Amino acid sequence: MGLIRYHHGMSIQSRASPNPTKPSEGNQTTDFCIVGGGIIGKACALGLAQLGYSVIQIAPDLEKNQALMPNQFGQRIYALAPSTKNLLSELHVWDALDHQRIQAVRDMHIFGDRGQANDHLHFSAFEAGRPELAWITEADLLELTLDQAIRFQKQIRTINTSVSDIHIEKDAKPILVLGSGEQIYTQLIIAADGARSPLRSTIGIAIHEHDYDQVAVVANFSCAYPHLQTAYQWFLPGGDILAMLPLPTQQVSMVWSTSPENANHLMPLRSEAWPKLLQEQVGGSIHKALGTLQLQSAPASFALKRIKAQSLIGPNYDPKVVLLGDAAHVIHPLAGQGLNLGLRDVASLLQIIKNKEEFRAIDDRILLRRYERQREGDTSSLLWITHRLKRLFGTSRPFEKQIRNWGLGFVNRSHMIKRQLIERALGE
Helix, strand or coil: CCEEECCCCCEEECCCCCCCCCCCCCCEEEEEEEECCCHHHHHHHHHHHHCCCCEEEECCCCCCCCCCCCCCCCCCEEEECHHHHHHHHHCCCHHHCCHHHCEEECEEEEECCCCCCCCEEEEEHHHHCCCCCEEEEEHHHHHHHHHHHHHCCCCEEEECCCEEEEECCCCCCCEEEECCCCEEEEEEEEECCCCCCHHHHHCCCCEEEEEEEEEEEEEEEEECCCCCCEEEEEECCCCCEEEEEEECCCEEEEEEEECHHHHHHHCCCCHHHHHHHHHHHHHHHHHHHHCCEEECCCCEEEEEEEEEECCCEECCCCCCEEECHHHCEECCHHHCCHHHHHHHHHHHHHHHHHCCCCCCCCCCHHHHHHHHHHHHHHHHHHHHHHHHHHHHHHCCCHHHHHHHHHHHHHHHHCHHHHHHHHHHHCCC
């Protein structure tokens, strides 16, 4: 068989191709090659290096991070579950974070779209018997801290470029060809290259994709009233979802999931227009909870989709690539679990590699199948739940509206169901 080229510009050298076959002088060899420069890729690189393996991380944007500004927060904000804190602690990263830029969440209020007092769900850390429900922080803080830890790891080499081709032959080391022409020989490739993963497409892993026809508009605001370490979420009558997440220094991060048409209206709004607009939402309950909000950052937006890869390893004839993070799955942000789900991918892979039998190589198909099986339940259930909640609260049918709002009150009165939901959201 000859060279197979795909539309992404990356190619696979199929099984019987005679070249390249072995590392030549000037080329690099490594245990793991990670393609992707985000939080998932960096956490995985650090974890594998701490296990004693050699790692090369490749991405064209590894040096993109900017310095953090005092009292000003980045637009990419994440809610971190305890499962994420546990992983970052094991990587010796959690204590290195600037905790003045991290806000603990101890309460969460979710409101239905009828404006009635009983259409309300309250999660409390105190009720759940734990200090916090989650922590809110910036993507830039996580990436900068991971970068600092990686610089002290002699087992990691970072290459600021893109991958132009990959060659995979049965029973041979896969090879990545970089934009510079350099070739990397590795035992296992980790695809952490995002929702549009070129690696995933190149090795022929199909995806199930659903476009929500929604856009998330994000921005940071200062609030007149203390947020009391509380996160808020409102399901709006037209199908929009509006969340306010607490930040340090009496600020909040807004995530407004809305139609593309309304997003086009929101994005260019001047700062003085936002307080009145937000005060008008859901009968003034945002203003009642947080007071007048003042815009602190330019709004940003991103389209919302649901993506699930049909397989987490490939190609089928001889798996040498493992999918992590958005390359494996993308979910709606209404549950705030996207990053946590991806970092649980990392934690699972690290655990499997750490506890593997001594006689197994790191690219043993049995190990890769273990990873795939271990992640299937967590990923599928969270994708299903999030997708069903989005569809339930997006419908305008009167009976379904009544059921969903009644359901919030019913769950709120059931301590057992609430505890189970909290444990699920916390990654337990």
